[in-house]
Amino acid sequence: MDTAQRRLKSISFHILQPENSFVHGIDSNLLLAFQKPPKSSPFPVVIGGMVLDIVAKPDTHPYPATTTPGNIEYVSGGVARNVVECMTKLGSKPFMISVVGFDMAGELLLKLWESAELPTEAFQKPPKSSPFPVVIGGMVLDIVAKPDTHPYPATTTPGNIEYVSGGVARNVVECMTKLGSKPFMISVVGFDMAGELLLKLWESAELPTEGLLKLKGISTPVVSNIFDCKGELFAGVASVHAVENFLSPDWIWKFKHYIYSAPILMVDANLHPESLEAACQIAAKYRTPVWFEPVSVTKSARIASIVDYITCASPNENELIAMANALSSQQRFSFVQRHTNTEKWLPSVQSLFDLLKPAILLLLERGIKLLIVTIGSDGVFVCFRDVADFLKDITMKNKEEVDHNRQLLKVIKKNCPHHHESFLRFVQMSSGSFAFHLPAPAASVVSLTGAGDCLVGGILSSLCSGLDIMQSAAVGVATAKEAVEAFNNVPVEISLNRIASETHKILSAAKQLMFDS
Structure with missing residues (x-):
């Protein structure tokens, strides 16, 4: 939560903050910046999109107007995000300004960005009987x-x-x-x-x-x-394994x-x-x-x-x-x-x-x-x-x-x-x-x-x-x-x-x- 707050303050510094809580229908809490910069930053700045790429690969030749068995993968993408990741792996320290939503795509991108662990548990509590279908x-x-x-x-x-x-x-x-x-x-x-x-x-x-x-x-x-x-x-891929x-x-x-x-x-x-x-x-x-x-x-x-x-x-x-x-x-x-x-x-x-x-x-x-x-x-x-x-x-x-x-x-x-x-x-x-x-x-x-x-x-x-x-x-x-x-x-x-x-x-x-x- 502290990390998120720091990001919020940082992006608020770079993006105009409205007096009310919405910008064209987007909650200002959704505006996030990654890596808080000092007052004067000697590092490159990248402004642009973070995108979730959904890559669907069929097992066989896909036919129109029906789904095809295959695999679906989630890949972090977006031109600006990709540039920042590449620069980081080459030893640079770029600062990124972007925006994501509080939806599942945004949550995944943010989790991958922060390398957070996911919880584990199983729901398992059958009662003695059920009179319903x-x-x-x-x-x-x-x-x-x-x-x-x-x-x-x-x-x-x-x-x-x-x-x-x-x-x-x-x-x-x-x-x-x-x-x-x-x-x-x-x-x-x-x-x-x-x-x-x-x-x-x-x-x-x-x-x-x-x-x-x-x-x-x-x-x-x-x-x-x-x-x-x-x-x-037009086309579709189903991953239901x-x-x-x-x-x-x-x-x-x-x-x-x-x-x-x-x-x-x-x-x-x-x-x-x-x-x-x-x-x-x-x-x-x-x-x-x-x-x-x-x-x-x-x-x-x-x-x-x-x-x-x-x-x-x-x-x-x-x-x-x-x-x-x-x-x-x-x-x-x-x-x-x-x-x-x-x-x-x-x-x-x-x-x-x-x-x-x-x-x-x-x-x-x-x-x-x-x-x-x-x-x-x-x-x-x-x-x-x-x-x-x-x-x-x-x-x-x-x-x-x-x-x-x-x-x-x-x-x-x-x-x-x-x-x-x-x-x-x-x-x-x-x-x-x-x-x-x-x-x-x-x-x-x-x-x-x-x-x-x-x-x-x-x-x-x-x-x-x-x-x-x-x-x-x-x-x-x-x-x-x-x-x-x-x-x-x-x-x-x-x-x-x-x-x-x-x-x-x-x-x-x-x-x-x-x-x-």
Whole structure:
């Protein structure tokens, strides 16, 4: 603190100090100088920027409009800062005048400058039981870069960089919380700037930290995405190795009492296959339904070792095909090509369903009770088979969550139509396979990155509140609309009244799809 105060006084000497505490919206306490000079300094002075360079290196050739596995590193940068560091290593004693903020980038630059040590500890305090849903998976810091002009390769482009809390599992938990549920999350973060920021935001939302393992020496999962001027993904690199390498079966077993009492368990495919299997085995022992979130085409294949435990899954159309191929030893399923070299091909909803139907049937025949297949702006396919036992298992453990989340149940029941309920009661007790199409409502798109996660969060909250499958799926679609109209992965606020209104429209437009050829 004394060091910081000396820096503050020094920079105040060199930069005009306002009478009030803000300079063009920047708190004067953020103005820092490094190394206090004497009244007359015989050393060179450097004035300029300190920059955090986020270097994303893909493992394979990067493709546009999608993320690529790779590594993300933080490197101290900025022309002036680099010059000062170089001069210092050559024996000079330059004095630097610069500015940083009280954000994670500024904190890291300052810590590297001061060579401070980071603390170590783990959050580990599972209670005896939890009557609420459990979510296991990644907490990720999304670094979102949006250029002011069209980005060109091999050079930087002026623009804005935002830090957004992300990760499929983390987003699902935040969404469920804002819909009134009380999910419990099991995850891992490091003692780095990304981990510190994610944890601070988590605690500020008053979410439980007992399941969050905090380890020294690991990198918190980070995804760095670059968007084009239209808001579409231009390129991205995902560094999420910590979830796979350190969210271990041993850590998950510490929270078996949570899983034992939970109405449902969600796992995301970022987990190591051994961790996925451990979580599923605990759930199976206590008849807790398991929801599998595929995360990506590559990681969708991880369902192969745990399919016998999976009750529900939420793939997009490409993840669906990847899952089917991972489970099929004979038949190979082809990805649906929505684009040609010259134009975008837009099949009808029924035509798209017919193309995906063989893969859907394979997953249902392998024992999955409920498939929510997302098809972008066309909405979702809700596919299910033999769901009576699945709903019974949720209901048996669900009384406390229903009591807690009664507001969601009440507002949806009040505003939504009932014409589908008698038919739904019939199909839920039948042994056949059924499918419905729920259209996506029109939306003013701001960001698409959190839509799928909010879809899942909306469905899980609804099922746990006591709503049926169709109502829950419609709530999920309505919640996804809220997400695409917000900058953050999960909207800052989610209005239950707006959700109920959209859910009514979605259910009214639902159509049954036929599995028969």
